[in-house]
Amino acid sequence: MKRKLLMNRRQAILTGLTSAGALLLSGCLKKAPPTYGNILRMGDDLTYIAQRGLLSQRALAMEYQKSEITSFPVTDIGDPADPASKKAYSKTYQQLQRNNFKDFALVVEGCVAAPRKYSMDELKKLGARTQITRHTCEEGWSAIAEWTGVPLSAVLKDAGILKTARYVGLYGFDNYAESIDMLDAFHPQTILAHTMNGEEIPARNGAPLRLRVETQLGYKNVKFLQRIVVTDKFTDPAPDITSGWSWYTGI
């Protein structure tokens, strides 16, 4: 995926938020938001505080009717099954795919009492949520699909998430990765989706498991999930891939 710089629009928005951010900083939200020492991401502090302070933290993203489901654009040209794919999928992923992901297991580790792997069946036993939501890509398109998956909160609780936990890093088989905070991790619409429009997720849309985090822009929705790492400190898991994008990108 190409790097995109969204700074022009963001800079404009941030200028407008400066006073709100300053007010909030002196108010109840004293905890420092994530920052990178990266000039492109300096504004993260303000958007993060403004959104977290001003918006209802449990508000649900809009859900749609089946009749509103749209086609879903192909975003990365890569088909994980195609060795000539422009994207680098790991050998491990291609082997798993050849066996229709029967041997797939999600790694859950870090600040959890019981780090372990979960097979798809084990994940499905933890529960399911179905939601028809709009995916909004930072490149300007959006699409509506129905997703079914296990709530991330259920997985974290099952693994025995520790009190020190602050962030969840999510890593894909293609080395793509993102992190989210606990509010988003425990948001009821944040799910690890295995089903799209009633069928197993197609390869290009992130088989066998992808994150759906409906409170943020498209690029936070990590596809081809391999590993989840719970951390007590802020981490930017793939700064080389996503550093042109804001870390917190609430919609």
Ligand SMILES: Nc1nc2c(c(=O)[nH]1)N[C@H]1C(S)=C(S)[C@@H](COP(=O)(O)O)O[C@H]1N2
């Ligand atoms: N593993 C992985 N996840 C990813 C990406 C990626 O390149 N690799 N691209 C992101 C971006 S920018 C978008 S808009 C969506 C696209 O999802 P889609 O390919 O199902 O349309 O996936 C996101 N998750």
Ligand SMILES: [Mo]
């Ligand atoms: Mo995107």
